[in-house]
Amino acid sequence: MTITWVYVQSEPWVYTVGFYAPDGTWHTDSDWNSKEDAADRVHYLNGGKGVE
Template sequence: MYVYRKLRDGDNWLYTVGFFDPEGQWHPESDHLDPEIAATRVAWLNGSRSTSQEAQP
């Protein structure tokens, strides 16, 4: 399952989309400055195809 993480990038926040494998290792897929775009991407990757093309990285 894909999720997004809020990470500090200098003075800004970065929302990184990715997933944890069974061993707990993080696998990033894309980075976003806007949490709504990150959430849309997560929904799309998890199977929700009702979102717009903005779900593309």
């Protein structure tokens, strides 16, 4: 199974990083206060270089 990490805006100033399992279950990794930081985390989790 390949996991594709994504972020969603879970509250007005909270971006949650996680992935959806094949059965549709959401699994959270972390919460961020900026879209850019959440995007950086998603990029890293999906195999990109950068911030852990």
